[in-house]
Amino acid sequence: MLTQPATMEAVDGGTLVNDFSIEVATVNGSGSQTANIVLMRTIFQMGVPVSGKNLFPSNISGLPTWFQIRANHKGYKARKAGIDLMICMNPETAKDDVAKVRPGTLLIYDEPLKLDALRNDLAFCAVPFQKLVAAACPEPKLHKLVKNMIYVGVAAQMLGLDMDEVKAAIAKQLDGKQKAIDLNQGAVQAGHDWAAAEAPRQTRLKIVRDDKTKGQIIIDGNTACALGAMFAGVTVVAWYPITPSSSAVESLIDYAKVYRKDPATGKLNVAIVQMEDEIASAGVVVGAGWAGARAMTATSGPGISLMSEFIGLGYFAECPGVFLDVTRMGPSTGLPTRTSQGDVELCAKCSHGDTLHICLYPGTMEECFQFTYQAFDLAERYQTPVFVVSDLDLGMQNWASQPFAYPEGAFDRGKVLDEAQLKDIQDWGRYKDVDGDGVCLRTLPGTPGGKGAYFARGTGHNPYALYSEKPDEFLATVDRLKKKFLTARASVPEPLLTGPGVQRGILAYGSSDPAVAEARDLLTELHAKDTDYLRVRALPFTDAVEAFIASHDVVYVVEQNRDGQMTNLLREFFPQHATRMKKVLHYDSTAITAQTIVDQINAFEN
Amino acid sequence: MTTATVPTNKIGLTKQDYVGAKSTLCPGCGHDAITSQIIQAAWEMNLEPHRVAKLSGIGCSSKTPTYFMSQAWGFNSVHGRAAAVCTGAALANRSLINILASGDGDSMSIGMGQLVHMIRRNVPVVYILEDNGVYGLTKGQFSATADVGSTLKHGDVNEITPIDPCTLAMELGCGFVARSFSGNPKQLGTILKAALAFEGTALIDVISPCVTFNNHDSSTKSYKNAKDHEMPLQELGFVPYYDAEEVEIEPGAAMEVGLPDGSRLTFRTIGKGFDPTDRYAAMKAVHEAHDRGEFLTGILHIATGKPILHDFTHTVDDVLATLPQASVKPGPEVLAECMRELM
Ligand SMILES: Cc1ncc(C[n+]2csc(CCOP(=O)(O)OP(=O)(O)O)c2C)c(N)n1
Ligand code: SF4
Ligand SMILES: [Mg+2]
Numbered sequence: 001m002l003t004q005p006a007t008m009e010a011v012d013g014g015t016l017v018n019d020f021s022i023e024v025a026t027v028n029g030s031g032s033q034t035a036n037i038v039l040m041r042t043i044f045q046m047g048v049p050v051s052g053k054n055l056f057p058s059n060i061s062g063l064p065t066w067f068q069i070r071a072n073h074k075g076y077k078a079r080k081a082g083i084d085l086m087i088c089m090n091p092e093t094a095k096d097d098v099a100k101v102r103p104g105t106l107l108i109y110d111e112p113l114k115l116d117a118l119r120n121d122l123a124f125c126a127v128p129f130q131k132l133v134a135a136a137c138p139e140p141k142l143h144k145l146v147k148n149m150i151y152v153g154v155a156a157q158m159l160g161l162d163m164d165e166v167k168a169a170i171a172k173q174l175d176g177k178q179k180a181i182d183l184n185q186g187a188v189q190a191g192h193d194w195a196a197a198e199a200p201r202q203t204r205l206k207i208v209r210d211d212k213t214k215g216q217i218i219i220d221g222n223t224a225c226a227l228g229a230m231f232a233g234v235t236v237v238a239w240y241p242i243t244p245s246s247s248a249v250e251s252l253i254d255y256a257k258v259y260r261k262d263p264a265t266g267k268l269n270v271a272i273v274q275m276e277d278e279i280a281s282a283g284v285v286v287g288a289g290w291a292g293a294r295a296m297t298a299t300s301g302p303g304i305s306l307m308s309e310f311i312g313l314g315y316f317a318e319c320p321g322v323f324l325d326v327t328r329m330g331p332s333t334g335l336p337t338r339t340s341q342g343d344v345e346l347c348a349k350c351s352h353g354d355t356l357h358i359c360l361y362p363g364t365m366e367e368c369f370q371f372t373y374q375a376f377d378l379a380e381r382y383q384t385p386v387f388v389v390s391d392l393d394l395g396m397q398n399w400a401s402q403p404f405a406y407p408e409g410a411f412d413r414g415k416v417l418d419e420a421q422l423k424d425i426q427d428w429g430r431y432k433d434v435d436g437d438g439v440c441l442r443t444l445p446g447t448p449g450g451k452g453a454y455f456a457r458g459t460g461h462n463p464y465a466l467y468s469e470k471p472d473e474f475l476a477t478v479d480r481l482k483k484k485f486l487t488a489r490a491s492v493p494e495p496l497l498t499g500p501g502v503q504r505g506i507l508a509y510g511s512s513d514p515a516v517a518e519a520r521d522l523l524t525e526l527h528a529k530d531t532d533y534l535r536v537r538a539l540p541f542t543d544a545v546e547a548f549i550a551s552h553d554v555v556y557v558v559e560q561n562r563d564g565q566m567t568n569l570l571r572e573f574f575p576q577h578a579t580r581m582k583k584v585l586h587y588d589s590t591a592i593t594a595q596t597i598v599d600q601i602n603a604f605e606n
Numbered sequence: 607m608t609t610a611t612v613p614t615n616k617i618g619l620t621k622q623d624y625v626g627a628k629s630t631l632c633p634g635c636g637h638d639a640i641t642s643q644i645i646q647a648a649w650e651m652n653l654e655p656h657r658v659a660k661l662s663g664i665g666c667s668s669k670t671p672t673y674f675m676s677q678a679w680g681f682n683s684v685h686g687r688a689a690a691v692c693t694g695a696a697l698a699n700r701s702l703i704n705i706l707a708s709g710d711g712d713s714m715s716i717g718m719g720q721l722v723h724m725i726r727r728n729v730p731v732v733y734i735l736e737d738n739g740v741y742g743l744t745k746g747q748f749s750a751t752a753d754v755g756s757t758l759k760h761g762d763v764n765e766i767t768p769i770d771p772c773t774l775a776m777e778l779g780c781g782f783v784a785r786s787f788s789g790n791p792k793q794l795g796t797i798l799k800a801a802l803a804f805e806g807t808a809l810i811d812v813i814s815p816c817v818t819f820n821n822h823d824s825s826t827k828s829y830k831n832a833k834d835h836e837m838p839l840q841e842l843g844f845v846p847y848y849d850a851e852e853v854e855i856e857p858g859a860a861m862e863v864g865l866p867d868g869s870r871l872t873f874r875t876i877g878k879g880f881d882p883t884d885r886y887a888a889m890k891a892v893h894e895a896h897d898r899g900e901f902l903t904g905i906l907h908i909a910t911g912k913p914i915l916h917d918f919t920h921t922v923d924d925v926l927a928t929l930p931q932a933s934v935k936p937g938p939e940v941l942a943e944c945m946r947e948l949m
Binding site for chain 2: 215216217218219223227230231232233234235236238255259260262265267268269270271272273275276277279280281282283284285286287288289290291292293294295309310313317403404406410411444445446447448449450452453454455456457458459466467
């Protein structure tokens, strides 16, 4: 008997149509990633909303890895516990993989593993991979790769996938490599033909063509951030490789080679430098920002920890810079290939002394793109480090998304004085708050005219950028920096509000969004609990954030960390509402599920 | 009142135009003597102050950019990591002339990694390492350049092998490596001018006694010991780029190296023959001198024409920071193309 709630699955006479989960257990480095993406892409191309999550180890080759694909006609994208089709390709984990699935699961496995002896409540499909591989591919050294495509073919046949779409997905994935395309298309066909003749019939899981993904793209958040930076006119990038952020810069390098090349000389108009560590990367960002470049780095928590001294310098000397943190599970090296929202407080207050940073929290692929783009405007407008706080789930997983809208309009380069403007100013001081908004007038090194030079420093300084140890001048500086931070409320993305207007609120941010959306439906449909939902998208918090908390009796703050870091920040800024907020937390290193949220909210209310 | 004619340089600036704020270092500190030579060299080399970036880390030595060229852009950054700030500034604006002041603590301990990698990337900068063998600003602890057997004021003896910034830089392929002594202003001034005429990283290790914490007789970096053990390698001559007339080099042991900006550097070797273009010979000579308890000063190694930072980044000749939006923001058709590829 299935115990899943009705809304979670579309059951048509015992068949789950366009609504089930697949998990593929393989060995890292076996080339299964391509096969899994082909499987996911095929479902996407058939118009069925789908999401894919790679649960990979911190290892190049040999350790187990799992790929989860969720097809859902309603468009729910969050991870879902409970697997309907398990494909066991890893002998080492096969026993555990069989043990963890629920009754009724369809299990495709390699015949010699004899997994059907382990349980009698599953639907088994034993595939003679060795025989099929040998027939499909004469070259032994390619067998490992071809084997993966065979399970794709078997699954395609059993789930009713359109083979033309499977082949198109292979061609897309292998982009122009005709020999590989032919080989892989042959392998899926072999798997398909075998299944048509030999596999047991199954009617429980089925993909039927739909039209819900028309015009959409499949992208990961790191690529989206790279595009955001490229269109924002980034000119200096300094980085040090670290999972899960590396692909953001690597993808930017690929794009820059094509789209940021000076047509006349063939030279690049962006400098991308792999530094010796994250300290140096942050130093370059600060130095380049000071000298007027649109500068950025991408890293993860351990990198941010190393960068923190320089980030404090950027904050205090007021140098723009964009810091992309693709968060992974800490503390320490933690679980480098698993997701987390554990750097929220680290980024908000990075560095010693009183610091507060503008942080953007993208929750969708479009926001990864837009917010990275916008981060450069904010950094230059407010002359300060700006964080884009992403995570592994957003950054490295594949997401279906609407195509991105072109960011129209001019860059905001902030209050930068040129030679002519400097001439007109009598008593210029780099850190004089002439506009009363905490944001001072800036000059760039190299500006001619003999006016405008100043001495940036991380030490105490007065409005004229001169060294100062005077208490009143120091106080004025740090208070102005706080004022500047609060001024930024006018420019950061507002939170998004949805809901019928009830007394029960949910507040979340970033990659928790899909799970929250699904959890709200479950709460309404199965537990008669309506909720309002506010998705926070930036620090400093705007008035709308406070208004939401103030107008709800209880606000469940959903986050993927142990300590409720966003709640802590909210309580700091809105102490009068501290007790309304309840922490709903998920931090076992997997991506959050809707069920977790439902269960915790129910527990609070029972 | 008649105004005495104050000498000006080729761009009409007086030497006064190159000074900075009044020094707050201890009277007699070697670092102040270096500052004076920086001012002199910048004036003689006609540096346009608005094009100069003065960078530093943290330490007494790192305070010195405040004391020269107040019309230039300064950045007193974090301890040991001015190299990265300088790299960033150079990437943002390649027309800047970078002068970086650092100390032996700043460069040889906390900032060692950054100095090493800055040299590898050949970042255009005159890197002045004001070397006193101690941490002046934190009140006199040993630094990594302290010689074995050298003592602190209260008697502690250094037992650990020092790091020599110059042989290290040569090992890394630095194209301009020099050592001088703050008590030898003439030589230091010439070296600074030559360094300003150089195109990549120019490292100058200047023995610069800390009169407060490391000037006692049992310190190898005291004024007295430095004077006694300094061994100038060459008599240096410098013909600036703007001196069009041919300067005749007298026959004899002199050799000449042309610098990228058109200036010329001449060497008249003192004593045994020494060829600063031979990196391996130079490293050997420096090591051997050190074993004898001497330190060689002068231009230890020079090699022009190496690729610099901007060659490695393959970036355009223009200043990246001020490129117009039109050239750095691809159009809607590019985004549409990127989206199509992802469909
Ligand atoms: C991260 C960090 N650690 C330690 C210090 C303390 N500190 C300031 S200056 C200095 C040493 C400076 O020595 P050196 O570079 O030789 O300069 P000097 O004062 O001798 O000229 C130290 C350790 C600091 N400012 N920052
Ligand atoms: S403590 Fe030493 S290094 Fe620092 S200013 Fe005084 S003499 Fe110079
Ligand atoms: Mg020192």
